[in-house]
Amino acid sequence: MSEPIQEPPSSRDATGRHRTDEPAATGPAGDPAPVHPTDPRALLEVDDVTLRFGGVVALDHVNFSLRQGEIFGLIGPNGAGKTTCFNAMTGVYRPTSGQIRFAGAPITGLKKHQITRLGVARTFQNIRLFPEMTALENVMVGVDAHHKTSVPGALLRLPRHWREERTGRARSMELLRYVGIENRAGEAARNLAYGEQRRLEIARALATGPKLLCLDEPAAGFNPAEKDSLLALIRSIRDTGITILLIEHDMRLVMGVCDRLVVLEFGRKIAEGVPADVRDDPLVIAAYLGVPADAA
Amino acid sequence: MTTTGTEHASAPGREDAYQHRGLKRLTGRIAARMDRLRRWYRGLPWPQRALVLLLVAVAAYLLPYVGDIPLIGPQIVTVHTDWPSALFRMSYFVLLALGLNVVVGYAGLLDLGYVGFFAVGAYTVALLTSPDSVFGTKWVWLAAVPVAVAVAMVSGLILGWPTLRLRGDYLAIVTLGFAEIIRITADSTPGFLRGDRGFGGIPHPPGRNSDGTALFGVRDATPYFWLGLSVVILVILAVRNLDHSRVGRSWLAVREDEEAAEIMGVRTVKFKLWAFAIGAFVGGLGGVMFAGYQGFMNSSAFVLQFSILILAGVVMGGAGNMPGAILGGALVSYIPDRLTGINDPLFHNDLAQWRFLIFGVAIIVIMVFRPQGLIPSRRRAMELKDRAKEVAP
Numbered sequence: 001m002s003e004p005i006q007e008p009p010s011s012r013d014a015t016g017r018h019r020t021d022e023p024a025a026t027g028p029a030g031d032p033a034p035v036h037p038t039d040p041r042a043l044l045e046v047d048d049v050t051l052r053f054g055g056v057v058a059l060d061h062v063n064f065s066l067r068q069g070e071i072f073g074l075i076g077p078n079g080a081g082k083t084t085c086f087n088a089m090t091g092v093y094r095p096t097s098g099q100i101r102f103a104g105a106p107i108t109g110l111k112k113h114q115i116t117r118l119g120v121a122r123t124f125q126n127i128r129l130f131p132e133m134t135a136l137e138n139v140m141v142g143v144d145a146h147h148k149t150s151v152p153g154a155l156l157r158l159p160r161h162w163r164e165e166r167t168g169r170a171r172s173m174e175l176l177r178y179v180g181i182e183n184r185a186g187e188a189a190r191n192l193a194y195g196e197q198r199r200l201e202i203a204r205a206l207a208t209g210p211k212l213l214c215l216d217e218p219a220a221g222f223n224p225a226e227k228d229s230l231l232a233l234i235r236s237i238r239d240t241g242i243t244i245l246l247i248e249h250d251m252r253l254v255m256g257v258c259d260r261l262v263v264l265e266f267g268r269k270i271a272e273g274v275p276a277d278v279r280d281d282p283l284v285i286a287a288y289l290g291v292p293a294d295a296a
Numbered sequence: 297m298t299t300t301g302t303e304h305a306s307a308p309g310r311e312d313a314y315q316h317r318g319l320k321r322l323t324g325r326i327a328a329r330m331d332r333l334r335r336w337y338r339g340l341p342w343p344q345r346a347l348v349l350l351l352v353a354v355a356a357y358l359l360p361y362v363g364d365i366p367l368i369g370p371q372i373v374t375v376h377t378d379w380p381s382a383l384f385r386m387s388y389f390v391l392l393a394l395g396l397n398v399v400v401g402y403a404g405l406l407d408l409g410y411v412g413f414f415a416v417g418a419y420t421v422a423l424l425t426s427p428d429s430v431f432g433t434k435w436v437w438l439a440a441v442p443v444a445v446a447v448a449m450v451s452g453l454i455l456g457w458p459t460l461r462l463r464g465d466y467l468a469i470v471t472l473g474f475a476e477i478i479r480i481t482a483d484s485t486p487g488f489l490r491g492d493r494g495f496g497g498i499p500h501p502p503g504r505n506s507d508g509t510a511l512f513g514v515r516d517a518t519p520y521f522w523l524g525l526s527v528v529i530l531v532i533l534a535v536r537n538l539d540h541s542r543v544g545r546s547w548l549a550v551r552e553d554e555e556a557a558e559i560m561g562v563r564t565v566k567f568k569l570w571a572f573a574i575g576a577f578v579g580g581l582g583g584v585m586f587a588g589y590q591g592f593m594n595s596s597a598f599v600l601q602f603s604i605l606i607l608a609g610v611v612m613g614g615a616g617n618m619p620g621a622i623l624g625g626a627l628v629s630y631i632p633d634r635l636t637g638i639n640d641p642l643f644h645n646d647l648a649q650w651r652f653l654i655f656g657v658a659i660i661v662i663m664v665f666r667p668q669g670l671i672p673s674r675r676r677a678m679e680l681k682d683r684a685k686e687v688a689p
Contacts, residue, residue: 090559091559092555092559111558112555112558112559113558113559113561113562113563113564116559116560116561117561121560122559124556128553128555128556129556130548130549130552130553130556130557131552132548132552133545133548133549133552137545137548140542140545141545141546141549141557141560141561141562142560142561144542144545144546144561144562145560145561145562146561147542149541149542151538151543151567151570154537154538154541154542154543155534155537155538155543156537157537161541161542164542165541165542168542204560205560207560208560208561
């Protein structure tokens with residue numbers, strides 16, 4: 001077990017609030033204060049989560065909470081543990097200690113598909129579509145998450161099968177239209193352009209009917225125009241009532257769309273708050289740019 | 297998105313490398329004809345497609361009379377083996393290929409011991425119907441059928457459940473072990489499964505001809521073939537229904553990227569178990585028909601080679617799609633049978649001794665020049681290696 005490294009005195013207390021207790025500048029929307037873990041408005045609570053792989057501590061007592069309806073950014077340098085955090089939330093990894101709660105109920109230890117059915121959906125940093133399936137079929141897999149047709153039911157072509165196929169297809173086309181790729185519905189996913197693939201992943205995640213959408217670097221490799229378009233899509237998704245958790249490296253995008261941020265470095269949370277505060281936090285600056293060799 | 301590890305023959309480099317080989321031209325021409333045929337078929341509207349399939353089915357029922365076609369007939373039918381018997385053998389090979397295709401081609405679970413389910417079906421029938429059986433129940437064949445396929449399905453679940461977490465090579469070894477366990481148990485329990493003494497007196501399927509003789513007799517294999525063909529058609533319809541539903545989508549998603557599929561809400565455990573159960577059911581069905589035809593069976597019918605042979609048929613024909621599995625299963629049975637009884641010109645030996653060599657060469661040639669199979673799946677690539685994708689930490 002590793003000793004916690006002595007940290008320099010921080011301007012923030014344990015919950016991330018400023019010691020001076022001055023109200024921080026408000027972000028694009030909503031209450032800037034960090035969400036207390038037992039806040040009834042909290043949708044997702046990452047409660048003192050530690051994740052170890054053998055000797056490597058990927059997440060170290062990470063603590064943050066998401067409020068319903070906000071766009072929350074998870075940022076940090078490469079290797080900070082952001083995607084690991086996503087994996088812990090979606091059941092890919094099981095935290096060594098700590099708990100993750102969704103809408104008040106613990107989800108640590110649940111199976112991945114159970115977590116998805118509870119309302120957590122995600123996209124992947126390195127795009128994991130089903131390459132040989134068409135765009136429409138990819139989205140239909142997501143819609144199937146809530147379908148109830150059984151194997152015998154499909155075999156015997158019971159009415160539920162027909163009904164769910166029809167509504168599933170309609171819903172999938174609607175989602176493809178929503179993200180703007182309905183003209184590529186019949187194309188195999190591996191044949192889509194990069195930007196179309198990213199959008200398809202979002203459509204597929206939305207198809208599972210989530211309350212929380214986790215986007216892992218959705219704008220990677222995009223040019224500024226594409227990023228603006230993605231920003232508009234993210235805002236539009238939030239406007240439908242879905243909470244969004246975003247991992248992103250592009251600071252302009254993050255500052256422009258996120259209501260609140262959490263910053264990780266080496267698996268530890270080093271800052272939390274509204275974008276304006278976080279941007280000016282010396283710890284955050286040090287994490288991204290490094291500290292001069294002769295600093296105290 | 298990472299690129300796949302499998303090589304498609306459409307990749308330019310590979311195609312050119314074999315451009316000047318004569319064999320490539322031959323298999324290429326056959327393959328091109330098949331692709332054209334497929335494209336034509338897919339272009340048809342639904343009612344015409346149904347008509348084509350109906351005609352094909354009718355033609356299939358007429359296969360026992362192919363030998364009567366002038367000129368080409370005698371070239372097609374087997375020489376040494378009774379033609380309807382060879383056809384019946386093809387029918388249960390095709391049935392097994394279809395069942396294995398669900399497990400391997402659709403769900404992507406590499407099963408090297410598929411003959412195990414075939415054996416379970418056959419042995420259950422033997423135990424329930426044969427006078428040699430320790431149970432002594434002496435049922436009629438038809439009564440034993442539902443019990444046998446149910447037992448086979450359960451054995452599929454028994455095999456499937458502990459192997460769920462296994463991938464690729466490890467799954468292959470465990471499934472291989474399963475089939476061998478059955479065969480070795482058969483050899484080691486002289487009182488129960490009776491090893492190579494086997495079971496005799498297994499009754500045939502019921503039915504009487506208009507003149508009072510048994511429909512499923514010992515002389516003419518044609519009714520057996522028709523029964524086998526009917527079962528094959530039913531299984532085709534059933535599997536097709538599953539394929540074109542959320543079940544097929546889930547199987548395909550699991551094959552493409554199991555972890556991503558589960559994260560998208562697919563109940564991977566449930567659908568993998570169902571794939572095993574369905575594969576086992578169909579395998580058991582094959583065993584049931586085999587027992588009913590043979591009348592006698594022992595453990596030598598259930599050797600590992602048989603599993604490999606069926607798998608070879610599925611892969612050669614084109615895994616992941618039914619026409620491919622059907623063609624592969626039929627060829628794997630037909631080619632060795634056809635070569636029996638032909639004398640080679642050099643040594644005047646019955647080619648039967650050489651048939652597996654010739655057959656092996658044929659498979660090698662096909663897999664080298666057409667690795668995606670004779671009828672490649674339009675969109676499914678056969679993955680013999682697990683595509684383990686690590687989520688980036």
